[in-house]
Amino acid sequence: MxxxxxxxxxxxxxxxxxxxxxxxxxxxxxxxxxxxxxxxxxxxxxxxxxxxxxxxxxxQATPSASEQKLIDTLILRVSKMTTMTFMRNGNEHDAADAAKHMQAKFDYFKDDITTAEDFIDRCASRSEVTGKPYKVKMPNGSMRDANEFLNAELRALRRGGDKAGAG
Structure with a gap:
C-alpha cells in the first residue's frame, strides 16, 4: 500500500x-x-x-530391480513356450508374438506398474481395447485364463522353481 x-x-x-x-x-x-x-x-x-x-x-512408480527381473523372466518364459498358443481377442498367437505384445504393453504402462502382479494384470491378462481376457491354449488343447496361468508361473518363480507351465 x-x-x-x-x-x-x-x-x-x-x-x-x-x-x-x-x-x-x-x-x-x-x-x-x-x-x-x-x-x-x-x-x-x-x-x-x-x-x-x-x-x-x-x-509414477516403476518396478524395483527385483520386480523388474521377475517381469523380464516372465516375458522370457512366455517367449520359450513354443508348445502353447496364446489367444488374444479370439486370434491365435505364437509364444514369440505373445512375448513381444506383453513387452510392448509393459513399455507403455511401465509408470503404472510396481509389481510383477501389476504387470500380469495390466499387460498380460486382457485386451485394453475390448476388455476380453487373454487365454492360453495348453499343449493338450485345454484353455486356461492367462491371468491364472501367469500368476501360477510367477508363484513358481518366487519359490525359485524353474518349471511351471513347461514350454
Missing amino acids: GNQACQNLRLDPSRARFDTRGATALAWSGNCHIDHMASFQLPRRALLALVLGLAAAAA
Missing part, C-alpha cells in the same frame, strides 16, 4: 461485491481495492501446483 491515496481507507458498502470464487471481497473508496482472498491466490496456487507435481512424481 505504498500509494499515498490509499493511506486513509474508508469502507464503501455500496461497492461491496461478491467474487466468483465464493468469498466476499470488499471494495474500498478511490482506486484502492483490497481483496484479502486475492492476496492469497498466488501463494495458494503455487502451493497447490507444487503438491500436485510431487503427487504426480510419486504416482
Whole structure:
C-alpha cells in the first residue's frame, strides 16, 4: 500500500461485491481495492501446483530391480513356450508374438506398474481395447485364463522353481 491515496481507507458498502470464487471481497473508496482472498491466490496456487507435481512424481512408480527381473523372466518364459498358443481377442498367437505384445504393453504402462502382479494384470491378462481376457491354449488343447496361468508361473518363480507351465 505504498500509494499515498490509499493511506486513509474508508469502507464503501455500496461497492461491496461478491467474487466468483465464493468469498466476499470488499471494495474500498478511490482506486484502492483490497481483496484479502486475492492476496492469497498466488501463494495458494503455487502451493497447490507444487503438491500436485510431487503427487504426480510419486504416482509414477516403476518396478524395483527385483520386480523388474521377475517381469523380464516372465516375458522370457512366455517367449520359450513354443508348445502353447496364446489367444488374444479370439486370434491365435505364437509364444514369440505373445512375448513381444506383453513387452510392448509393459513399455507403455511401465509408470503404472510396481509389481510383477501389476504387470500380469495390466499387460498380460486382457485386451485394453475390448476388455476380453487373454487365454492360453495348453499343449493338450485345454484353455486356461492367462491371468491364472501367469500368476501360477510367477508363484513358481518366487519359490525359485524353474518349471511351471513347461514350454
